[in-house]
Amino acid sequence: MTAKVLLAGTWRDADSVGTFQATNPNTNEKLPAEFPISSWADCDAALDAAAEAAREMRKLPAAKIAEFLDLYADKIDAAKEPLVEAAHAETGLAKSPRLADGELPRTSGQLRSAAESCRSGDWALATIDTAAGIRSCYEPLGPVCVFGPNNFPFAFGSVSGGDFAAAIAAGNPVIGKANSSHPETTRLFAELALEAAKETGMPAAIVQLIYRTGHADGERLVADPRVGATGYTGSRSAGLKLKAAADAAGKPIYLELSSVNPVVLLPGALAARGDEIVDEFCGSALMGSGQFCTNPGVVLAIAGEGTDKFIATVKERFAGSPAGTLLSPAVAGSLKQSIETLCGFGAELLVGGGEVEAGRCALANTLMTATGKQFLADPEGFQTEAFGNASLVVVAEDLAELCNVIASLEGNLTGCVYSDPAGSDDASYDQVAFELTPKVGRMLNDKMPTGVAVSAAMNHGGPYPATGHPGFTAVGIPGSLLRFAKLTSFDNVRAERLPALLGDKNPTGQTPRRIDGAWTTADL
Amino acid sequence: MTAKVLLAGTWRDADSVGTFQATNPNTNEKLPAEFPISSWADCDAALDAAAEAAREMRKLPAAKIAEFLDLYADKIDAAKEPLVEAAHAETGLAKSPRLADGELPRTSGQLRSAAESCRSGDWALATIDTAAGIRSCYEPLGPVCVFGPNNFPFAFGSVSGGDFAAAIAAGNPVIGKANSSHPETTRLFAELALEAAKETGMPAAIVQLIYRTGHADGERLVADPRVGATGYTGSRSAGLKLKAAADAAGKPIYLELSSVNPVVLLPGALAARGDEIVDEFCGSALMGSGQFCTNPGVVLAIAGEGTDKFIATVKERFAGSPAGTLLSPAVAGSLKQSIETLCGFGAELLVGGGEVEAGRCALANTLMTATGKQFLADPEGFQTEAFGNASLVVVAEDLAELCNVIASLEGNLTGCVYSDPAGSDDASYDQVAFELTPKVGRMLNDKMPTGVAVSAAMNHGGPYPATGHPGFTAVGIPGSLLRFAKLTSFDNVRAERLPALLGDKNPTGQTPRRIDGAWTTADL
Incomplete structure (x- = not known):
């Protein structure tokens, strides 16, 4: 039986143009589960649902979205065993310490950090100029497509990793495109995420999952008017094709392509x-x-x-x-x-x-x-x-x-x-x-480059072709959230209509805001 | 006689493939001065000199670069009369209040704000994580090409306006491409800038000026490996061609294209x-x-x-x-x-x-x-x-x-x-x-959109096609500087090798830095 895709809150049969199986690299044998290659119809359905979810998310308080991230993190910790089993079978990575003791806690920890940043709004660089009557902050950008890599089935996974955490914490729904080498692992994450979404009252399509598309449909996806931005980690050749498509449509795309790390x-x-x-x-x-x-x-x-x-x-x-x-x-x-x-x-x-x-x-x-x-x-x-x-x-x-x-x-x-x-x-x-x-x-x-700490001072980024833009990091919170946000100024906007982050009162009592040039957590 | 281009600190004859003249829109008559259309050889020379200037600028303390910006601003104020005359003749904009009392003080004021931000480093979002031993900030990106628009010969001018001020304050030299409708005005600015550069010990090629190139050379320019980034304000069709060229080379380009401002x-x-x-x-x-x-x-x-x-x-x-x-x-x-x-x-x-x-x-x-x-x-x-x-x-x-x-x-x-x-x-x-x-x-x-305050909370930007990226502003300091910068982390880097912004001691005593999650101006 072919696995179902997750669209608009429902696991359903893909509109499929073919199927594929992952391979167990420890045996070179194909794993039994079959996964669908989605047609454009699935992408289109995902985009419609994501666009609607993005609208709903804009009405939610940040603290509600943070609840979802926290609960999802808890569910990941609780499901350690099946996640590790699936990922080990699909990637050959060692169950322990790598998957169970390294990548899994990193993944749930990352989601919790993102929740914290989402709750506080510290990522949004709220700025208030009282003399000019202008206030600005970063706001959600719209649905984010995440193409995860093969090498971190948890921590960079398309519905569990750093791009996912950053996109959601910035207030955007995610359309995950599983990496074809670990579709079952990704499916398990999407199940947990959907549960967490339902239990915390999120829009159903806050997380959606397709497993694979044709190349042309992938390019069409990242360029679609309903998309806000895309996060991609993977091979340079595939990444550059997506970049060309997104660039031509004026859609931000954040890529992590290749690096020899001298x-x-x-x-x-x-x-x-x-x-x-x-x-x-x-x-x-x-x-x-x-x-x-x-x-x-x-x-x-x-x-x-x-x-x-x-x-x-x-x-x-x-x-x-x-x-x-x-x-x-x-x-x-x-x-x-x-x-x-x-x-x-x-x-x-x-x-x-x-x-x-x-x-x-x-x-x-x-x-x-x-x-x-x-x-x-x-x-x-x-x-x-x-x-x-x-x-x-x-x-x-x-x-x-x-x-x-x-x-x-x-x-x-x-x-x-x-x-x-x-x-x-x-x-x-x-x-x-x-x-x-x-x-x-x-x-x-005096230190080797492997080991990318989840730190506010981390830059997991770099000049092209390491990434597509030298100003952004894919790891590190709050910085990584800025990739999936738009800057918005509110000029002479009436007080009661301002976003919570920009009101006279500090929304959490501890959100840093730049008021008339100085960072402060005080009310105005 | 054809005007000279400013390359590597010297006014010299262009390697010219033709000439052009501006028109006085108040009379529909061509103005007498002839300006060269540069060949690729001029672009190439500008790129070489800019790359060398960028290296030299990286060795300069920020306060020195700020001195240049301040002195240039003073020279602009002092040269009000010839600047206003030239711009009036070339653009038809009223001498007063528009040019003399509005745009000119805005321009020098903008340069002084940029100087202040350059001096303080507040734009660079210095971040220190003491537990992880990682520190990060934004740093210069390399030579910036600026294509100025026709409608603000001073405040958005390619060697005087907001992009210029932001690029220099972030530590980058500028290659200005004059707008063809006001080449003489731009030439006058470049003269003042060169004087200020010499008097403050800047590298000679901190500012260079060409007037026009063929389309293909313009596209080659923004995609050149020696370029850090490009700022462009102008027509959508020309801008999108430059965008395609820069995107394909992985070079950031910031565009302000068109907007109907509902x-x-x-x-x-x-x-x-x-x-x-x-x-x-x-x-x-x-x-x-x-x-x-x-x-x-x-x-x-x-x-x-x-x-x-x-x-x-x-x-x-x-x-x-x-x-x-x-x-x-x-x-x-x-x-x-x-x-x-x-x-x-x-x-x-x-x-x-x-x-x-x-x-x-x-x-x-x-x-x-x-x-x-x-x-x-x-x-x-x-x-x-x-x-x-x-x-x-x-x-x-x-x-x-x-x-x-x-x-x-x-x-x-x-x-x-x-x-x-x-x-x-x-x-x-x-x-x-x-x-x-x-x-x-x-x-x-309850307010019309014209009038773009130079405020830290301003966003003169917006989703495509208003600009090329929804996360950046072209007006407002310190925000506009981030367009011309790269994020750099320093991981386990020995104390004496850190940039001044990231040392244990606050470099100015008042630079805001995010240390272990909280913004502070204190030393570590």
């Missing part, structure tokens, strides 16, 4: 604590089989003894570590192809590159090297993202060449620089950081 | 103070010959005595008021065409529509009407912007039809609702505002 290892750091850096790098590079947006895909170093030793030790460590299971046959295929592409450009394969034992989705841990000269001869080619357990070390002949390599980088989510704790690298650091910082959304020191 | 007149308002509303409307609609982005182009009302009287009185008033001079022959031609388009869709021409006396750019004040039914039969057609002294009154048969008309509107910069001060319209207001608010960037009560 890690610069300066000589003093390697000399002072090369072994620790190898540990940190291998841990970060192979964790989750390297399937993180912030995986350190490219290491940049200067030729020398420390670098030679780093490469030799990492090579051994990669060779001696078991190859993790990849998320899907598609990921395994794409990783193999990327490695071939990089080697085609002249990268030297030090270890890995091929299949390990049959019967599961996996590729041997792969380490490649290239010289700075090679990189500079084709920066685009050498920045091919190898999503999975593969890394490239680029060895520059000196600091100047290293800086040239950095200057030739595209936009990235993160950039790290390891330098001598005693200060011997400080002059080099200044040059490196000067080139690297403009290229990245998050600059790290 | 004004809803509810029956109680017309009954209570119909005469005042006629005064306010005619003042707003005909001010500056209607050549404002926020000109009230469409009035929406419900059939009835008050509406009949409003139309009849406005018709008389339009007929009896002198037709102002339009900015250029192009504006006059386009206005005539828009009126014909609207009449082609079935709008009834009550007054105006044709030329007035020969020898200057002008069209008779024009008033048209249409029914709600007509509007609903072709909402797109009836939303054709008639930029200039022309307005359309749409008469709905009842409140429900009025709300349908509003629901069919595109995004607009502003929306106004006039309602009975005594409250008789309150129930209608709720319905109207519910439909109208999501469509507009600024919602007004």
Whole structure:
């Protein structure tokens, strides 16, 4: 039996143009459940219902929407076991600690943070200019389409993750497009969300779910007049097609596309604590089989003894570590192809590159090297993202060449620089950081990029092509809510007609508002 | 002799593919000065110099950049006479009060506000999470291209206006593309800016100026890898071509395109103070010959005595008021065409529509009407912007039809609702505002939309196609600076390497920073 889609508060048969099944990457076998590929009719129905839900949500107090998010978080915590089982079967990710103890609490915690921000309105940057009689804040934008990625079935899931939490907390309904590699996991989340919505009096279509559409229907969806905005995390090629469609219609689309997350290892750091850096790098590079947006895909170093030793030790460590299971046959295929592409450009394969034992989705841990000269001869080619357990070390002949390599980088989510704790690298650091910082959304020191804290100061974003706009973050509350909001000024609007956030009285007693230039929680 | 372009700190001969002259709209005669149409070589040179200037600016303390803005503002005030003369000749706008007493002080005031925000860093939303060890703020994005509009030669000028002030205050150099209708005015500003830059030790290419390029070169410019972002104010068709080019390259572009700025007149308002509303409307609609982005182009009302009287009185008033001079022959031609388009869709021409006396750019004040039914039969057609002294009154048969008309509107910069001060319209207001608010960037009560205060709470923005993104404002400081900035997190970055805004010590003693969730000006 084919799974039902969730449209307008009802689980119903899809208007289907085909079906698909997910694959268990630990066995390479198709999972039994069948999921529908929706036609435009399903998208159209979702859009109508979402547009109506958006209208209803605009009438709800923020505290009511926050209740929904909190209750949904509780339901997720309570349903840990079936969620973990489903996600493990569909993604091969370890049940524990990864799914049960890492991603699941992160997911419910994120929803609770979003609830808190929704309740307080701190995200909306309420601003009051008493002299001019103008008040402004961010307001809901309308239905948000969320396309979740394959690598975080919970925390970035289309009806459970960061985009979902941010869109709802900003007051918008969500149309979730499940990632095709974990449809059953997504279905379970949608069931919980629907229950929570009903129990807290939300409009039925606050959350809807379709599993897959044709490409043309996806492009039509993000450009539809009924849509407010779209959040997309996934492959660059699919993302750019959606971006083109949304851009042409003037619809905001927030993308997280690809990133090689350069890690610069300066000589003093390697000399002072090369072994620790190898540990940190291998841990970060192979964790989750390297399937993180912030995986350190490219290491940049200067030729020398420390670098030679780093490469030799990492090579051994990669060779001696078991190859993790990849998320899907598609990921395994794409990783193999990327490695071939990089080697085609002249990268030297030090270890890995091929299949390990049959019967599961996996590729041997792969380490490649290239010289700075090679990189500079084709920066685009050498920045091919190898999503999975593969890394490239680029060895520059000196600091100047290293800086040239950095200057030739595209936009990235993160950039790290390891330098001598005693200060011997400080002059080099200044040059490196000067080139690297403009290229990245998050600059790290002496620390690998994996691990994206849900912090108000987090930027999980970065210049194109890491994302579609350098001013927004996909992780971190309250910042991530601003993606799904419109700025609205109220000019000379009568007091009783102002949104609660902009009234003379502070709506919660503790909402920060910028009144005549100063942030305060006081009443006017 | 052909004017020189300003590239890399030097006025030099353009690599020119042709020349053009501006027209004096008061005489319809070409002004003598010749200006070059730059080839790609000029754009390329500007981009190289701007990229280098951007690097230098990143090393400057904010207070130094603020000095430049302040000194430039002083020079503008001191050069009032030649600026007003040039702008009057090129645009036909009145020397006084418009240019000398309105736009000029607004322009220098705006630069001083930007200087203040630059100095304090209040715009950068500095955020510190001590527990996570992460700090974030907005930082410069890189060279900003500014395409200024025809209607505000000072306050939105490409090297003097709001986009310029915001881009510089956020730490970016500007490549100005003059509006072809007032090149000499823009040249004078660039001279003053260059002087101020030299006197305050700015990089020479902090401001550059070209006058015109071919379309293809303009598209190439906004998509160039050396560019950070673009600000554009002008026609929808040209803007959308630039948008497509910038979008495809992943470059932010902020557009202000077109807006009919609906004004809803509810029956109680017309009954209570119909005469005042006629005064306010005619003042707003005909001010500056209607050549404002926020000109009230469409009035929406419900059939009835008050509406009949409003139309009849406005018709008389339009007929009896002198037709102002339009900015250029192009504006006059386009206005005539828009009126014909609207009449082609079935709008009834009550007054105006044709030329007035020969020898200057002008069209008779024009008033048209249409029914709600007509509007609903072709909402797109009836939303054709008639930029200039022309307005359309749409008469709905009842409140429900009025709300349908509003629901069919595109995004607009502003929306106004006039309602009975005594409250008789309150129930209608709720319905109207519910439909109208999501469509507009600024919602007004009992007030016409012209007059865009430079306020922290201003939103001069709105949903597409009013602008390209509903989350940003082009007017208002500090908000407008965020368009030209990238969000950057610093994760575990050593204390001495943090930007001044993110250090433990508050850099100015009064910069608002969000530390562990609360806004404060205290040190850490």
